[in-house]
Amino acid sequence: MSQEKVLECLKCGVKLAMGNVEVTYLNNKFPIQLPKCPKCGLVFIPEELATGKMLEVEKALEDK
Amino acid sequence: MDHKLIMSFEEKCIQEQPPACNATCPVHVDVRGMVAAIAAERFTEAFNIYCKSVPFPGIIGRICDHPCQSACKRGEAGDAIAIAALEKAVVQQVEVARPKLTPASPKSQRVAVVGGGLSGLTAAHDLAKKGYQVTLLETGSQLAGRIRERFSTELPEQVINDDLAVIEQLGITVQLNTGVGKDISFTSLCEDYDAVYLTALPGQQPGELTIDPLTLATEIKGVFAGGSLRLGNTSPIGSVADGRKAAISIDRYLQGVSLTAAREQEGPFQTRLFTSLVGVEPLPVVPMGQDRSFYSKEEAKREAARCLQCQCLECVKVCPYLEHFKGYPKKYVRQINHNLKMIKGRHEANILINSCSLCGLCQEACPEGLHLGELCGMARQEMVKKGKMPPSAHDFPLRDMAFSNGPSCTLTRHQPGHTVSNYLFFPGCQLSATAPEHVVRVYDYLTEKLPGGVGLMLRCCGAPAEWSGRRELFMAELQQIKDQWEEMGKPCLVLACSTCQQIFQQYLPEAKLVSLWELYDLHGLPQVAAAKRPTLVAVHDACTARHRGEVQEKVRKILLALGCRLEELPTSGNKTECCGYGGLMQYANRPLADEVAKRRIKQSPADYVAYCAICQENFTAKGKRTYHLLDLIYGEADPTTPAKRRVGYSQRRENRVKLKNKLLKEVWREKIVPQENDYTAIKLLISPSVQELMEERLILVEDIQKVIAYAERTGKKLFNHDSGHYLAYHRPVSVTYWVEYLPEGDGYRIFNTYSHRMEIPGGDE
Numbered sequence: 077m078s079q080e081k082v083l084e085c086l087k088c089g090v091k092l093a094m095g096n097v098e099v100t101y102l103n104n105k106f107p108i109q110l111p112k113c114p115k116c117g118l119v120f121i122p123e124e125l126a127t128g129k130m131l132e133v134e135k136a137l138e139d140k
Numbered sequence: 141m142d143h144k145l146i147m148s149f150e151e152k153c154i155q156e157q158p159p160a161c162n163a164t165c166p167v168h169v170d171v172r173g174m175v176a177a178i179a180a181e182r183f184t185e186a187f188n189i190y191c192k193s194v195p196f197p198g199i200i201g202r203i204c205d206h207p208c209q210s211a212c213k214r215g216e217a218g219d220a221i222a223i224a225a226l227e228k229a230v231v232q233q234v235e236v237a238r239p240k241l242t243p244a245s246p247k248s249q250r251v252a253v254v255g256g257g258l259s260g261l262t263a264a265h266d267l268a269k270k271g272y273q274v275t276l277l278e279t280g281s282q283l284a285g286r287i288r289e290r291f292s293t294e295l296p297e298q299v300i301n302d303d304l305a306v307i308e309q310l311g312i313t314v315q316l317n318t319g320v321g322k323d324i325s326f327t328s329l330c331e332d333y334d335a336v337y338l339t340a341l342p343g344q345q346p347g348e349l350t351i352d353p354l355t356l357a358t359e360i361k362g363v364f365a366g367g368s369l370r371l372g373n374t375s376p377i378g379s380v381a382d383g384r385k386a387a388i389s390i391d392r393y394l395q396g397v398s399l400t401a402a403r404e405q406e407g408p409f410q411t412r413l414f415t416s417l418v419g420v421e422p423l424p425v426v427p428m429g430q431d432r433s434f435y436s437k438e439e440a441k442r443e444a445a446r447c448l449q450c451q452c453l454e455c456v457k458v459c460p461y462l463e464h465f466k467g468y469p470k471k472y473v474r475q476i477n478h479n480l481k482m483i484k485g486r487h488e489a490n491i492l493i494n495s496c497s498l499c500g501l502c503q504e505a506c507p508e509g510l511h512l513g514e515l516c517g518m519a520r521q522e523m524v525k526k527g528k529m530p531p532s533a534h535d536f537p538l539r540d541m542a543f544s545n546g547p548s549c550t551l552t553r554h555q556p557g558h559t560v561s562n563y564l565f566f567p568g569c570q571l572s573a574t575a576p577e578h579v580v581r582v583y584d585y586l587t588e589k590l591p592g593g594v595g596l597m598l599r600c601c602g603a604p605a606e607w608s609g610r611r612e613l614f615m616a617e618l619q620q621i622k623d624q625w626e627e628m629g630k631p632c633l634v635l636a637c638s639t640c641q642q643i644f645q646q647y648l649p650e651a652k653l654v655s656l657w658e659l660y661d662l663h664g665l666p667q668v669a670a671a672k673r674p675t676l677v678a679v680h681d682a683c684t685a686r687h688r689g690e691v692q693e694k695v696r697k698i699l700l701a702l703g704c705r706l707e708e709l710p711t712s713g714n715k716t717e718c719c720g721y722g723g724l725m726q727y728a729n730r731p732l733a734d735e736v737a738k739r740r741i742k743q744s745p746a747d748y749v750a751y752c753a754i755c756q757e758n759f760t761a762k763g764k765r766t767y768h769l770l771d772l773i774y775g776e777a778d779p780t781t782p783a784k785r786r787v788g789y790s791q792r793r794e795n796r797v798k799l800k801n802k803l804l805k806e807v808w809r810e811k812i813v814p815q816e817n818d819y820t821a822i823k824l825l826i827s828p829s830v831q832e833l834m835e836e837r838l839i840l841v842e843d844i845q846k847v848i849a850y851a852e853r854t855g856k857k858l859f860n861h862d863s864g865h866y867l868a869y870h871r872p873v874s875v876t877y878w879v880e881y882l883p884e885g886d887g888y889r890i891f892n893t894y895s896h897r898m899e900i901p902g903g904d905e
């Protein structure tokens with residue numbers, strides 16, 4: 077994913093860089109590498125991730 | 141959930157009952173399976189299936205008196221399947237080694253079997269297989285002597301000897317030329333052996349023997365009797381069955397367990413399996429080739445192909461949901477039960493439970509009246525109670541209900557100038573959402589026609605809460621309705637939606653209900669100038685109107701009075717099909733709901749008429765021209781213009797708010813101060829393709845407005861140098877929404893939007 081190079085946090089005026097993020101669902105934590113603003117922590121979750129893998133994991137957790 | 145209740149559902153489903161052939165066969169040959177194998181030219185498999193139930197296939201296969209055949213269902217549409225001839229074909233044509241028999245670990249107990257006919261041979265065979273030390277005593281000089289005489293033409297010597305080789309293989313001791321009472325005394329037999337099976341009377345009689353028909357036990361302990369001694373020797377397969385029965389009894393006796401428990405289905409019995417013959421073309425039996433008394437493989441295959449492969453599946457045939465999960469209710473009940481009981485692990489039946497439309501069609505189709513929807517409804521309640529309901533399944537419709545029952549949409553009033561209401565019009569949240577103009581007209585009509593004051597109540601009946609298993613939430617909604625209804629003097633409820641009607645009928649039984657359609661019929665249709673109406677329509681009854689024969693009838697009467705020709709869909713009335721919305725199927729299992737709707741709209745090329753706003757919206761969304769009955773009544777069903785677009789989720793919300801405000805202003809002359817949130821003023825420019833995406837992803841205009849309001853206020857947004865667009869996210873509810881946008885004019889252009897339920901830490905305050 078070279079996406080972070082072209083994504084800029086408008087609040088901080090800096091380019092996003094890959095970083096560790098911990099997303100959560102139903103009391104489960106998932107460490108994940110995502111483009112992230114190095115200053116304020118704003119992240120980018122691409123559409124394919126949200127509607128693909130992430131959705132799958134959500135469903136699996138809901139059925140646990 | 142109560143175990144008995146679950147069991148009562150499971151027991152109702154008869155799909156696993158054996159077909160008539162199998163149930164009538166005294167040893168329960170799996171005729172259906174065997175015949176299927178023949179039809180598929182798998183003769184070896186057919187032979188093996190046959191051997192599972194029949195101890196001496198070469199012999200029995202040639203001489204069986206086939207009581208199964210007269211029970212065969214095929215006999216009600218043409219000739220019964222020639223089961224005996226097919227079995228004969230199998231044993232004649234298959235040259236395979238008999239399945240090798242290995243006795244269970246040897247037991248010390250000794251059993252004497254008196255008589256080497258079919259019954260004795262079977263008992264000896266079955267007992268030896270179980271590991272007992274078996275001695276077979278025969279007066280004559282060879283085994284199966286009488287059979288050899290009686291069937292000398294049917295049974296070549298070689299066939300008999302091949303079959304009986306198994307006796308030696310199983311280590312059975314055979315004593316030929318040994319008469320009990322002559323060569324060995326009955327008393328010493330009883331002393332030497334742990335159990336005795338008599339198929340012929342001993343020479344020196346032990347007195348009159350009484351035989352228990354269920355167990356073949358006699359009054360002498362450890363002595364059992366059956367076979368030709370009991371039956372005469374008319375039925376070879378009957379003798380085999382008796383031998384088998386004796387073996388089961390002797391095994392139980394020697395193990396010291398109950399002789400009588402659970403033996404009802406040992407011999408022939410009446411199956412409960414229902415097999416429909418609807419649409420089955422009568423076919424005669426396949427004849428045998430010239431001068432032959434047996435089938436060739438090819439003939440056997442053709443004869444076998446006539447088998448109906450009896451099964452029930454009446455409900456599965458009509459319900460795409462039941463079909464989708466590749467089973468039938470008995471299986472599903474077990475899966476649901478397992479799902480509810482399981483604590484840890486994957487709840488794989490969640491999707492099964494939540495996909496049912498609760499429409500009750502299964503109950504109409506099922507010969508036993510099983511309603512799987514009832515069980516799914518109860519299972520949902522239990523899941524909610526235990527905190528095991530997947531949050532996403534019903535989140536959206538519940539939020540929509542909360543909106544409908546929130547301050548911007550609800551309204552309860554007496555008719556202006558009245559302090560009591562004789563009637564109360566309850567249009568329902570969906571009609572208010574898809575066709576608010578109709579609600580205004582109908583209210584106008586009702587106040588004109590009905591005396592004594594017609595009140596109005598705008599809100600949702602609570603069906604989404606009920607369907608999603610939120611019992612408490614539903615009861616709270618219901619209580620509000622009940623309180624207001626009582627306050628208004630318990631008026632007769634006038635209902636435009638069959639779901640509201642179903643809900644109130646069940647949960648507000650003290651209220652008098654009348655459907656709007658009955659009132660139009662009673663008080664006459666409004667006169668409409670320059671009305672536009674199609675000439676031919678097909679009526680789609682809502683699944684919640686399944687049991688409302690009087691409503692269905694009135695709807696048709698109205699359509700005829702409007703000058704339409706009617707077409708009946710293949711299923712309507714009490715057999716009508718759900719549009720895909722019932723039970724919130726659409727939210728829990730979108731692809732399935734799409735399939736359901738598509739299947740329904742393909743049933744006729746005619747334009748459809750629905751009298752439920754959601755059915756109309758669902759079919760319209762799939763491109764089917766579908767009118768609401770009110771469109772026809774008010775002359776707005778124009779078959780010459782392009783089909784209406786669906787209204788969509790966002791517009792539906794907006795319509796409800798506008799309807800309330802319009803009625804307050806125009807009917808009650810009240811000033812309304814619209815309570816605007818900061819975000820509602822945000823103007824959006826959304827292309828039709830993005831609108832489609834929003835419908836599919838259940839994203840509302842207001843969700844997007846909230847994201848933009850938040851991003852613009854906080855400055856928290858990304859800029860994509862590739863596309864030149866902004867991208868922002870926000871989590872106003874339990875969902876994080878993402879919006880790709882740019883300012884344009886005095887509003888914002890939306891390029892894309894998506895969502896997820898996972899939370900991003902910190903990124904969002």
Ligand code: SF4
Pocket residue numbers: 159160161162171172175211212213214221223446447448449450
């Ligand atoms: S049609 Fe086939 S399955 Fe049905 S009873 Fe006859 S042989 Fe058995």
Ligand code: SF4
Pocket residue numbers: 459460461462496497498499500501502503511512513514
């Ligand atoms: S209630 Fe309706 S959707 Fe559910 S199983 Fe029965 S027929 Fe199918």
Ligand code: SF4
Pocket residue numbers: 152153154155452453454455456468469470505506507508509510
């Ligand atoms: S109709 Fe369905 S539920 Fe009823 S017995 Fe047949 S398979 Fe079972």
Ligand SMILES: [Zn+2]
Pocket residue numbers: 085086087088089113114115116117118
């Ligand atoms: Zn930043």
